Each structure stands twice: as C-alpha cells, then as structure tokens.
Amino acid sequence: MILSAAGERFIVHWGEMGSRWGINRTVAQVHALLYLSERPLHAEEICETLSIARSNVSISLKELQSWGVVRTTHVLGDRRDHFECMQNIWEMFRAIANERKKREVEPTLAVLRECAQQAKKDRDSKYEAQRLQEMLGFFELLMEWHDHLQRLPTTALTRFARLAGSISKWLPPQHENHETPPPDSTAELEFDSAASEKTVKDESDEDLSLL
Amino acid sequence: MILSAAGERFIVHWGEMGSRWGINRTVAQVHALLYLSERPLHAEEICETLSIARSNVSISLKELQSWGVVRTTHVLGDRRDHFECMQNIWEMFRAIANERKKREVEPTLAVLRECAQQAKKDRDSKYEAQRLQEMLGFFELLMEWHDHLQRLPTTALTRFARLAGSISKWLPPQHENHETPPPDSTAELEFDSAASEKTVKDESDEDLSLL
DNA sequence: TTGTATTTTCAGAAATTTCTGAAATAAAAG
DNA sequence: CTTTTATTTCAGAAATTTCTGAAAATACAA
Known part of the structure; x- marks a missing residue:
C-alpha cells in the first residue's frame, strides 16, 4: 500500500486527534488508513504501511470492529482477512x-x-x-x-445541519464572549446558575420561536 | 471539605470518564469536586479532600481555568485564592x-x-x-x-432537546440495528456509501419535512 | 527591608498505557 | 496426518503520562 504525502499527513494527524479523544493512536491510524484506502487491506499491508507490529495491528483491528466502523471481507483466492472501513x-x-x-x-x-x-x-x-x-x-x-x-x-441530518447553519446567521450572537475572557469583569452569568437563567429567559423566547 | 459517599462516588466516576475522553483524571476529579461544592474551595482543601499533591491541584486548577469552567474568587480576610465551578x-x-x-x-x-x-x-x-x-x-x-x-x-437548547425527543417518538426507527450487529448479513448499507445514500434517499423526505 | 503565606515550576519517580516479538492457537492445504 | 499460512495471545519492554516534593517565585504584611 503506497501512501501519498497528503494521506500520510492525514493519518498522522488522525492518530494524534484520536489520542486527545481517548482513542489509542494506533487504532486511529489504522482507521484513517482504511478510510483512505480504495480497496480492503490485509493486516500485513497495514503493518508495513504504518510500521507497526503485526500483533498491534491485530488488536487495533479488533477494536475498530468492536466499534462497528471496520469489517472483514475476503478476496477470491486469498485466505487472509481483508479489512475495510465504513465509507x-x-x-x-x-x-x-x-x-x-x-x-x-x-x-x-x-x-x-x-x-x-x-x-x-x-x-x-x-x-x-x-x-x-x-x-x-x-x-x-x-x-x-x-x-x-x-x-x-x-x-436528514446533513440537511438539518445546513438549515441550522443558515438560521443562526439571523440570530444575534449570544456566547462569543468566551473567546478572550475578560480578566474578571462581566462574565458573571456563566458561573451563577440563577443569574444566567434569569438573564437568558428575557431574551430567549423569540429565538426559540424560530425552531 | 467533607464529602458524602454519593459525592465521592460521583467524583471518582467523573475522573474515570474524564480519562476516557482525553481529560486528565485529576483534572476531572477537581472539576467534579468544585461542581458539587456549595462554596468556593481553596487549593489546600482540594488537596486534602482528594488526597493529591498541592502542585497537582495547582496545575489542574490552571487547566480548568483555561477551559473556562472554573474561576477564582476571594473570601474577605483570606489571602488565598478560592475556586468555584461554573454552575x-x-x-x-x-x-x-x-x-x-x-x-x-x-x-x-x-x-x-x-x-x-x-x-x-x-x-x-x-x-x-x-x-x-x-x-x-x-x-x-x-x-x-x-x-x-x-x-x-x-x-432554547433545553427546549429544543425536549422537542426533538418527542418528535422522534413518531418516527420509525432507522438505525437501531447497531445494537446487536448480525454476524455478517444485512449490514451492507453502512459500509457502502453509494448504496447507503440511495437506500436512504427514498425514505428520507417525509422525515426531513418534520423539521 | 525582612518575614511569612501562598502559588508555581520542574526534575525525577511512579503509574499507566502502548507496543513488540515469541509462542500458542487456529485454519486451510497438501 | 503433516505442513504451511494466518491470526491471536500475552509477558515483558518501551514510551508516555501523571504525580510528587523540594525549591523557586510571588505577593503581601509587618
């Protein structure tokens, strides 16, 4: 399996992101590789492409299968399992x-x-x-x-996401103030449940009506 | 700071969940403790309650502040920083x-x-x-x-969540088949982008119209 | 100043997670 | 049955993350 520079970059990044979200780096890398691959790959190919031990690949593939995002297929005349990613x-x-x-x-x-x-x-x-x-x-x-x-x-999900995106453009911004939190000044309402509820209630109804 | 058994249990669990989502266990525990606390706590109290080193608490608090979910306050006649969680x-x-x-x-x-x-x-x-x-x-x-x-x-978020919940009850279930994946039978569409798009398109429009 | 309380930093220790290679198992082929 | 190929398991090695305690820095008070 020959990877383009772009593909390799993506795989490395996907691995790092995985780590940050509590997913083993290797598992995420295998996932990324299979996601990019046009055809199902067998374990040996994955080892070689990612330079990791066979046993590690085996465990990672089991993990991905347990998540339901990878499954095995077979190629005619080849005994080995081949693995493909949900597309x-x-x-x-x-x-x-x-x-x-x-x-x-x-x-x-x-x-x-x-x-x-x-x-x-x-x-x-x-x-x-x-x-x-x-x-x-x-x-x-x-x-x-x-x-x-x-x-x-x-x-429906994708269309809804688009719809939601366009609706929000018509609303006044509500919570952009987190970007650069002011030293210790006006950020009261986020920390005080009661105040927050009260403040927000006044301005919420017309926003809600759009849904 | 005296913790109830329930509070302690929650803090331990919250720490474990943090780990699984890529958040340091201690950071999550400190967060849980402050979340439960009726009043702001100073670092020493946190050390003692959670049995962790002072330096560890210091770093965890900095982290939580960088996430914007904890901030410092002060108590009259006490030089120490006190910390409170967004409520x-x-x-x-x-x-x-x-x-x-x-x-x-x-x-x-x-x-x-x-x-x-x-x-x-x-x-x-x-x-x-x-x-x-x-x-x-x-x-x-x-x-x-x-x-x-x-x-x-x-x-608006909470009301929308409730609304969404009640709407979905009127829809036919679409993707419950992941619960117990059948050995290797009918789960084709999830892995084949084209098939999935085609299959879904036929049945999607009336669902989308509800939004 | 000098002293005291508080917080931060950081090098190394401890704990945890990840990874490997060898051995065991399984599954087909001859 | 024996051989060959493929896969899994697992103990220990390696890497990474987390945690600690001591020292440094900071901030206030006297």
Missing part, C-alpha cells in the same frame, strides 16, 4: 456516538441515578443532591437528543 | 465544546484543507482526494452546527 462519514460517526453512549454515557447515567438517589436521602447532602440531580437531567436530555438523531436518516 | 451545566458543556473546537477541530480542519488540496493536485491520489474532501465537508458542516448552537441561549 459513509455520517454513519461512521453515528456508530461511534452509539458506541460511546453505550460504553460511557449509560454507565454515567447509572452512577448519577444512584448517587442522586443516595444524596437525596442524606440530610447533610441537600446541595450535592441538587447538583447531581441537575447533572442527571442534563444527561437524560442528552440521551433523548441522541436517540432522536439516531432515528433520522443521514440525509 | 450552569449547559453553559459548562458549551464552554468545553468551544474549547475543544478551538484546540482540536480547528487544527483538524486546517490539516484536512491542506491535505485535500495537495491530494487533488496529485494524479495518483484521486480516491484519497475524494475521501479527504468528504471528511472536510463533514467537519465544515459540524462547525456550522456548532456555531448555530453557540448562538442559541441555554433555554
């Missing part, structure tokens, strides 16, 4: 989101439910209970949103 | 999303633009160029979406 990007990120939900968000929800429950019972944890409950509500809403997107076909 | 969850995750965009998505976009450009020029990289271009388009759309959400006030 539709939206489907690919959907699969990843799905898997992260299952592996990380759902366990977090379970913990939050238990903790909120327990804190509610404890007379000394009134404030903690409130904070945990709020976090729980956030994650529950997030799940609803996820499930919603999960049901929409890819084309 | 509004939506604002908090908005800040995090903002920062990750700046640190990770924007550099990725830059790399993708360069790679796509370069591959386009290379006669041997026709397919790679196409793949890179597609990835670039995805990230650009994602950015539009992000910017859109960035402009909406928190209340």
Whole structure:
C-alpha cells in the first residue's frame, strides 16, 4: 500500500486527534488508513504501511470492529482477512456516538441515578443532591437528543445541519464572549446558575420561536 | 471539605470518564469536586479532600481555568485564592465544546484543507482526494452546527432537546440495528456509501419535512 | 527591608498505557 | 496426518503520562 504525502499527513494527524479523544493512536491510524484506502487491506499491508507490529495491528483491528466502523471481507483466492472501513462519514460517526453512549454515557447515567438517589436521602447532602440531580437531567436530555438523531436518516441530518447553519446567521450572537475572557469583569452569568437563567429567559423566547 | 459517599462516588466516576475522553483524571476529579461544592474551595482543601499533591491541584486548577469552567474568587480576610465551578451545566458543556473546537477541530480542519488540496493536485491520489474532501465537508458542516448552537441561549437548547425527543417518538426507527450487529448479513448499507445514500434517499423526505 | 503565606515550576519517580516479538492457537492445504 | 499460512495471545519492554516534593517565585504584611 503506497501512501501519498497528503494521506500520510492525514493519518498522522488522525492518530494524534484520536489520542486527545481517548482513542489509542494506533487504532486511529489504522482507521484513517482504511478510510483512505480504495480497496480492503490485509493486516500485513497495514503493518508495513504504518510500521507497526503485526500483533498491534491485530488488536487495533479488533477494536475498530468492536466499534462497528471496520469489517472483514475476503478476496477470491486469498485466505487472509481483508479489512475495510465504513465509507459513509455520517454513519461512521453515528456508530461511534452509539458506541460511546453505550460504553460511557449509560454507565454515567447509572452512577448519577444512584448517587442522586443516595444524596437525596442524606440530610447533610441537600446541595450535592441538587447538583447531581441537575447533572442527571442534563444527561437524560442528552440521551433523548441522541436517540432522536439516531432515528433520522443521514440525509436528514446533513440537511438539518445546513438549515441550522443558515438560521443562526439571523440570530444575534449570544456566547462569543468566551473567546478572550475578560480578566474578571462581566462574565458573571456563566458561573451563577440563577443569574444566567434569569438573564437568558428575557431574551430567549423569540429565538426559540424560530425552531 | 467533607464529602458524602454519593459525592465521592460521583467524583471518582467523573475522573474515570474524564480519562476516557482525553481529560486528565485529576483534572476531572477537581472539576467534579468544585461542581458539587456549595462554596468556593481553596487549593489546600482540594488537596486534602482528594488526597493529591498541592502542585497537582495547582496545575489542574490552571487547566480548568483555561477551559473556562472554573474561576477564582476571594473570601474577605483570606489571602488565598478560592475556586468555584461554573454552575450552569449547559453553559459548562458549551464552554468545553468551544474549547475543544478551538484546540482540536480547528487544527483538524486546517490539516484536512491542506491535505485535500495537495491530494487533488496529485494524479495518483484521486480516491484519497475524494475521501479527504468528504471528511472536510463533514467537519465544515459540524462547525456550522456548532456555531448555530453557540448562538442559541441555554433555554432554547433545553427546549429544543425536549422537542426533538418527542418528535422522534413518531418516527420509525432507522438505525437501531447497531445494537446487536448480525454476524455478517444485512449490514451492507453502512459500509457502502453509494448504496447507503440511495437506500436512504427514498425514505428520507417525509422525515426531513418534520423539521 | 525582612518575614511569612501562598502559588508555581520542574526534575525525577511512579503509574499507566502502548507496543513488540515469541509462542500458542487456529485454519486451510497438501 | 503433516505442513504451511494466518491470526491471536500475552509477558515483558518501551514510551508516555501523571504525580510528587523540594525549591523557586510571588505577593503581601509587618
């Protein structure tokens, strides 16, 4: 497998990005390679192209398969497994989101439910209970949103994204002030839940109506 | 700072989740602690509560401040810095999303633009160029979406999430088949971009119209 | 000034994650 | 059955990340 300079650059970068998001660098590199490849590759080709050990490739491929973004195919007259990457990007990120939900968000929800429950019972944890409950509500809403997107076909997603982009151009900017946070001055509302809710409520309704 | 069992459990879990998403465990723990705390804490309190070195706390707090989710305040008659966490969850995750965009998505976009450009020029990289271009388009759309959400006030976000959740209940399920992937049977469309686009296009329009 | 409290920095230690190569296993071919 | 080819497993090596404690820097007070 011969890589162009551009391809190589992308693979390296994808590996680095993977690391930053909690995905093994090699796994991400193998993913990037298969994503770019026109044809399915066998493990040996991947080893050679990326200069990593055969065993490492084996484990990385298993991992990618467990995420549902890579699968095996076979070439006539060749005993070896060949590997190909999901080609539709939206489907690919959907699969990843799905898997992260299952592996990380759902366990977090379970913990939050238990903790909120327990804190509610404890007379000394009134404030903690409130904070945990709020976090729980956030994650529950997030799940609803996820499930919603999960049901929409890819084309709807892309069109919706475009639509959302054009609508937002007509709205006044709301939260651009994070770019260069002023020393210690006017950023009050983000840190004070009550103030934030109150301030925002006044100006939110006409924005919401656009949805 | 005395922690309830529930609070401690949450902090430990939040630390683990942080790791999985590329955030230092300690940083996440400090964040969780401040999130739960009714009042701002000084560094020494954080050390003691979490049993970590003073220097580690110092660095973690700096990190959290750079993410814009923690800031310093002061208590009358106390020279020490006290630290408090952004209390509004939506604002908090908005800040995090903002920062990750700046640190990770924007550099990725830059790399993708360069790679796509370069591959386009290379006669041997026709397919790679196409793949890179597609990835670039995805990230650009994602950015539009992000910017859109960035402009909406928190209340609009929560209401929209609820709305989206209830709409989706009326749609036929589209992509639940990832839950238990069948050995190697009908999952063709996810891996074949063309097939996927064609299949989906037939059924997508009435779904999209709901938006 | 000088002293004291607080915070930051940083070199090296500790812990964790990742990677390798050799050996074991599996699966087909002869 | 034996040989050959392909894949997986896994103990230890290597690399990376995280953490600590001591020292330096900073800021305020007397």
